[in-house]
Amino acid sequence: MTLLAFLGVALLVVLAGSRVAFxxxxxxxxxxxxxxxxxxxxxxxxxxxxELITGSSAAFQGLVDIAVGDVLGxxxxxxxxxSLLDAVSGRVPLLGRLHPGHALxxxxxxLFLALQGAALWWGGPLxxxxxxxxxxxxxxxxxxxxxxxxxxxxxxxxxxxxxxRLYEHLEAAQVVRGxxxxxxxxxxxxxxxxxxxxxxAEETGLGAGFVGTAFVGAVTSLPExxxxxxxxxxxxxxxxxxxxxxxxxxxx
Numbered sequence: 001m002t003l004l005a006f007l008g009v010a011l012l013v014v015l016a017g018s019r020v021a022f023x024x025x026x027x028x029x030x031x032x033x034x035x036x037x038x039x040x041x042x043x044x045x046x047x048x049x050x051e052l053i054t055g056s057s058a059a060f061q062g063l064v065d066i067a068v069g070d071v072l073g074x075x076x077x078x079x080x081x082x083s084l085l086d087a088v089s090g091r092v093p094l095l096g097r098l099h100p101g102h103a104l105x106x107x108x109x110x111l112f113l114a115l116q117g118a119a120l121w122w123g124g125p126l127x128x129x130x131x132x133x134x135x136x137x138x139x140x141x142x143x144x145x146x147x148x149x150x151x152x153x154x155x156x157x158x159x160x161x162x163x164x165r166l167y168e169h170l171e172a173a174q175v176v177r178g179x180x181x182x183x184x185x186x187x188x189x190x191x192x193x194x195x196x197x198x199x200x201a202e203e204t205g206l207g208a209g210f211v212g213t214a215f216v217g218a219v220t221s222l223p224e225x226x227x228x229x230x231x232x233x234x235x236x237x238x239x240x241x242x243x244x245x246x247x248x249x250x251x252x
Contacts (some may be wrong), residue, residue, distance in 0.1 A: 002203055006196040011221060012189040017226030019182035020046060024227075025236040026167040026175045034152030036101045039143050039231070040249070041240020046183045047223040048074075048247045051189060055251075068120070071251045075113070076220050078244040085232050085240060096235045101151045105245040108144040112137060112249055144249060190223045 020043065028038040051074045086094045119133035167175070197219040224247055231240035 002196060002200050006193075006200050009189045009192050009196060010219075012135050013186055013193065013222055014226050016185035016189065017047075017223055018230040020179065020186055021227050021230035021234060021236065021239065023175055023179035023182060025231065025234055025239050026170055027179055028236075028239065029167050030170070030172045030175050033149070034099075034101070035154040035236055035238035036099050036105065036242045037145075037149050039248035040105050040148055041181075041241040041244045042241065043227060044246025044250055045228050045230075047190075047243060049187050049190060049223075051220050051247075051251055053194065072252055074221055075248045078224060078248050081221075081225055082241060082244050085228070085237065094136055094237065094241075097118055098241055099238045101148060102238070102245060103142070103239055104148055104151055105242065105249065109148045109245055109248045112140065114141070141249060148199070186223050186227075190220070193219050193222060 024038050025035065025044045027033070027042070028035045031043075051071065055068075055071050082094075115133060115136060119131055224243060228240045228243050231237070231243065
């Protein structure tokens, strides 16, 4: 029964994730936000919720090492997914297809990791119940979102016109509704995946070790894998890369 429930929810995430990639790409054109920014902020926020839920749950239970390990493990796995995009990017190398704006997003991701490493190593002063890292990371994330948005606004008009012809048959309101619907299904399905995966690991005898932990961690990354590969198959490589880099920025 648990296996059937797990497979059903996973199938829902796969189907809904492919539509999130489609409507996310359309939303980038209809609103003029750019694929990089939509992937970095909007789509990343949608696909990162499983890791956030799992990590927050572990932190509230006092399992700090597990919470941090979940976040850092997901960050490394996202970089691994980025390498898989080369397999579906065709003859042109992936880096040759990406917009230069990703260098800005990658720079912020590295800065977040550096700050997190400093907080773990040095500790530093506390601001009430939280570390100095929390407000610093919050304001840095807002700065990253703002600078990336402004950079995306400078995209060439030729690309915007090409995208407009791709999605001119869709109304802007229809695109927004579609993204909210399918994005909501991804969030709803992905919220159940960690608990189902943990229960399945226990029932199969995998839960009491590294295999069970790795299995649950891989399952929480399913939405990112699906949305990223779906975006790449649509040719929206900026959206796909932005989703992974945005997830890393948000999780850190």
